[in-house]
Amino acid sequence: MKTNATASPLKITRNRLYTLIALGAFVVLAIVADLFFDAFTLRVFNLCAIYIVLALSLNMLNGFTGLFSLGHAGFMAVGAYVCALLTMSPQLKDMNFFLMPMVPWLRNVTIPFLPAIIIGGLAAAFVGFLIGAPVLRLRDDYLAIATLGFGEIIRVLITNAQPITNGAQGLKGLPRFSTTFTVWIAAALVTLFMVLLMRSSYGRAMKAVRDDELAAEAMGINVFKVKVTSFTVSSFLAGIGGALLGHMITTIDPKMFTFMLTFNILLIVVLGGIGSISGSVIAAVVVTILMEVLRFLDEPLNFIVFKTAAMPGLRMVVFSILLMVVVIYRQRGLMGNKEFSWDMLTGLFVRKGRKGGTNV
Amino acid sequence: MSEPTSDLMLRTDHVFMRFGGLTAVNDLNLEIRKNEIVGLIGPNGAGKTTAFNVITGMYRPSEGKVFFGSDDITGLKPHQITAKGIARTFQNIRLFKEMNVLENVLVACDMSIATGMFGATLHLPGYVKREKEARKFSMELLEKVGLKHLAFEKGTSLPYGQQRRLEIVRALATRPKMLLLDEPAAGMNPQESVELMEFIRKIRDEFDLTILLIEHHMQVVMGVCEHMYVLDYGVTIAHGDPASIQKNPKVIEAYLGVD
Ligand SMILES: Nc1ncnc2c1ncn2[C@@H]1O[C@H](COP(=O)(O)OP(=O)(O)O)[C@@H](O)[C@H]1O
Ligand SMILES: [Mg+2]
Numbered sequence: 289m290k291t292n293a294t295a296s297p298l299k300i301t302r303n304r305l306y307t308l309i310a311l312g313a314f315v316v317l318a319i320v321a322d323l324f325f326d327a328f329t330l331r332v333f334n335l336c337a338i339y340i341v342l343a344l345s346l347n348m349l350n351g352f353t354g355l356f357s358l359g360h361a362g363f364m365a366v367g368a369y370v371c372a373l374l375t376m377s378p379q380l381k382d383m384n385f386f387l388m389p390m391v392p393w394l395r396n397v398t399i400p401f402l403p404a405i406i407i408g409g410l411a412a413a414f415v416g417f418l419i420g421a422p423v424l425r426l427r428d429d430y431l432a433i434a435t436l437g438f439g440e441i442i443r444v445l446i447t448n449a450q451p452i453t454n455g456a457q458g459l460k461g462l463p464r465f466s467t468t469f470t471v472w473i474a475a476a477l478v479t480l481f482m483v484l485l486m487r488s489s490y491g492r493a494m495k496a497v498r499d500d501e502l503a504a505e506a507m508g509i510n511v512f513k514v515k516v517t518s519f520t521v522s523s524f525l526a527g528i529g530g531a532l533l534g535h536m537i538t539t540i541d542p543k544m545f546t547f548m549l550t551f552n553i554l555l556i557v558v559l560g561g562i563g564s565i566s567g568s569v570i571a572a573v574v575v576t577i578l579m580e581v582l583r584f585l586d587e588p589l590n591f592i593v594f595k596t597a598a599m600p601g602l603r604m605v606v607f608s609i610l611l612m613v614v615v616i617y618r619q620r621g622l623m624g625n626k627e628f629s630w631d632m633l634t635g636l637f638v639r640k641g642r643k644g645g646t647n648v
Numbered sequence: 649m650s651e652p653t654s655d656l657m658l659r660t661d662h663v664f665m666r667f668g669g670l671t672a673v674n675d676l677n678l679e680i681r682k683n684e685i686v687g688l689i690g691p692n693g694a695g696k697t698t699a700f701n702v703i704t705g706m707y708r709p710s711e712g713k714v715f716f717g718s719d720d721i722t723g724l725k726p727h728q729i730t731a732k733g734i735a736r737t738f739q740n741i742r743l744f745k746e747m748n749v750l751e752n753v754l755v756a757c758d759m760s761i762a763t764g765m766f767g768a769t770l771h772l773p774g775y776v777k778r779e780k781e782a783r784k785f786s787m788e789l790l791e792k793v794g795l796k797h798l799a800f801e802k803g804t805s806l807p808y809g810q811q812r813r814l815e816i817v818r819a820l821a822t823r824p825k826m827l828l829l830d831e832p833a834a835g836m837n838p839q840e841s842v843e844l845m846e847f848i849r850k851i852r853d854e855f856d857l858t859i860l861l862i863e864h865h866m867q868v869v870m871g872v873c874e875h876m877y878v879l880d881y882g883v884t885i886a887h888g889d890p891a892s893i894q895k896n897p898k899v900i901e902a903y904l905g906v907d
């Protein structure tokens with residue numbers, strides 16, 4: 289295989305070494321986090337992993353296939369609910385369903401987390417397929433509208449299907465299966481999947497569909513099939529992410545899966561760079577941490593000399609402004625559609641260094 | 649013609665294409681034989697591109713049928729028609745804008761790689777082998793047309809003439825039997841046009857192709873075409889060899905004020 293002329297064997301070995309060191313350092317960090325972080329910090333740390341899964345699944349659609357979907361929260365809800373209902377014990381279900389009993393056939397089912405989360409993902413994928421297959425035949429604009437509607441419909445359905453979902457009360461006390469190990473393994477697997485997919489002929493076909501549908505079709509690509517596959521797999525990953533989230537927070541209810549959740553993920557994808565895997569990963573971490581760090585903005589602000597009343601939602605205002613700034617000044621996000629490389633990083637330092645040198 | 653009909657590569661049988669009240673293609677009856685280079689000419693808006701879109705499955709004809717060899721390909725999806733062996737280029741170049749030159753060509757090989765999402769993602773041995781072959785094949789194609797040294801440049805960053813060439817190479821990478829070129833000489837100066845026509849003849853011979861070529865400047869393709877069809881307002885006003893077309897009064901009338 290031919291690569292760029294600039295990549296000398298020595299550099300490749302060096303970069304592989306850097307990658308290994310970085311991975312090793314991260315594993316150490318994860319172990320330290322798991323053992324020594326307080327509950328709140330560990331939760332933020334693990335939330336990063338879940339948002340990596342979610343951002344990559346949305347980027348697969350938005351960034352790599354050029355399909356604009358606004359219904360991600362709906363697919364997450366499907367995954368979260370299916371997985372939760374499959375892992376909860378009959379006793380736990382009885383405690384939740386105190387207003388009205390649960391349907392018996394579902395009450396008595398309890399399976400381990402791994403098959404449950406996969407079934408949750410498959411359920412989300414199936415729903416994605418059902419929605420995608422008709423809508424993806426239409427022009428792309430309709431997909432955004434249809435998926436936006438779907439996200440709301442799924443919430444209404446969950447709220448009203450009380451004997452199955454416990455309605456607006458939600459489900460409480462889910463087993464805490466989303467451990468540090470689980471979520472980061474999931475994030476690593478999904479990242480690896482995306483990297484390998486996008487390097488393969490199938491990923492290339494997706495990008496071709498994104499770049500020019502007509503030309504892709506004329507080159508023999510079954511555009512409709514690629515779109516439906518991408519949409520279904522993205523829904524699967526969203527379902528997995530939703531299930532991980534549910535089993536981390538240990539409480540799910542329909543209000544959790546509003547458009548705001550989709551917006552958060554979209555924010556990560558746009559900030560990181562539409563069509564960049566590493567961009568999504570970096571932005572998922574940055575945004576998740578910022579979301580928590582900036583939580584104080586929603587509380588009353590104390591400027592020593594004066595105090596403001598609490599302004600719930602101020603945090604989201606900050607993020608929305610950030611999004612607008614990015615869209616205006618750096619349309620392509622942090623990474624554009626490029627991927628992180630060590631050369632990029634060293635290049636950055638060398639350039640910075642030179643600049644500093646000339647100034648002195 | 650004296651050749652047997654089994655030599656027919658492409659035939660359109662009373663094809664009509666209507667958009668609302670407008671009949672963009674009106675009773676088109678093309679007959680193109682194997683290894684011919686055929687010109688489809690006519691003023692702007694005559695319905696040439698629409699005819700291409702019908703043949704390649706982008707539009708389903710309002711009436712009539714399209715045959716490729718002995719197969720009825722009317723109503724097939726564009727990707728199915730490509731798989732049958734008809735490849736095309738576009739009047740306004742449509743390269744994959746985020747991809748480099750090599751990737752643009754590789755996309756067209758995906759059909760022959762033909763691996764599902766999981767086989768490709770997991771880089772199963774069969775996939776790896778076919779992908780390797782596709783890369784080799786693509787690089788060879790690029791070398792043949794003198795674009796190899798630009799393989800890792802972004803396709804859309806090439807000069808205009810090379811973008812046109814790249815579009816042709818990309819179409820060739822689908823391993824077609826027949827090539828449809830929509831105004832390949834558009835925007836080129838006379839010198840470049842002459843070179844391009846040479847190039848078209850060369851690839852016809854080298855890849856054993858049949859070529860249908862749109863051009864609205866009759867002169868450009870006069871030398872290269874063995875047969876021509878002239879459209880005006882969707883109607884075929886003349887067909888025959890270049891010499892007879894040039895003398896045809898209807899053609900001269902249609903072109904008055906254009907060239
Ligand atoms: N999709 C369409 N919808 C409506 N009208 C169209 C469409 N495509 C082409 N036309 C019309 O059909 C006529 C022929 O167009 P076209 O085939 O592009 O001409 P040419 O390629 O010969 O310049 C034009 O009048 C054009 O406006
Ligand atoms: Mg045209």
